[in-house]
């Protein structure tokens with residue numbers, strides 16, 4: 169079987185953050201290396217700014233906002249990382265061969281290196297004096313696990329005529345959901361992906377619960393790994409087995425037994441059950 173594309177979403181990013189913390193917090197960056205190749209949107213990394221902000225800085229915290237990883241330094245400055253489609257942020261021993269497509273390496277004490285690897289180069293790494301003031305962070309909507317509840321979701325739904333799936337994917341409304349967890353949450357809530365958001369407002373409680381369960385299961389399983397995703401120790405996640413519809417076209421729906429269907433919108437697949445999620 170050809171596995172579907174699998175971009176890191178909230179559970180994968182949260183998994184990287186959680187596995188990165190014990191390896192890097194309290195460590196001081198000794199030196200920095202970059203490949204010089206452009207990453208997301210053909211933008212080049214600003215090596216000078218990265219070096220100036222990182223070298224000599226002590227890592228105070230690692231946290232997540234939406235699908236972004238924020239590495240905070242004791243100085244108040246920090247580094248923003250987005251994994252794009254195939255990005256990996258892992259800690260390796262200095263002597264270990266660098267994987268092809270390694271783009272940034274932060275040397276840490278104890279012969280360790282924090283490495284950013286990204287074959288497809290849709291990811292991004294940027295240093296900033298105040299991470300929370302970066303436009304991409306300011307533009308993020310509510311975190312579905314930390315800031316959202318059924319009432320707020322109901323208000324957001326009532327104000328939108330977008331199809332439900334597009335509504336949930338919009339990072340300006342909710343930050344962190346992507347194709348996999350949206351498909352799974354809609355299946356759990358018995359909602360059709362193309363129903364108008366405002367028409368689903370009465371199902372806000374069920375949808376909120378479905379989003380939360382889907383994400384929590386994803387985190388508990390350390391993320392979904394079809395092909396590329398690994399945590400900060402290089403270990404793939406185990407959530408593929410927990411997926412009920414995503415990547416399961418033609419297989420029996422776990423609720424009604426009818427075959428799972430697939431829709432394609434703008435090159436993106438939506439998996440759903442035409443019976444359990446009828447409009």
Ligand SMILES: [Zn+2]
Nearest residue numbers: 421424441444
């Ligand atoms: Zn079904």
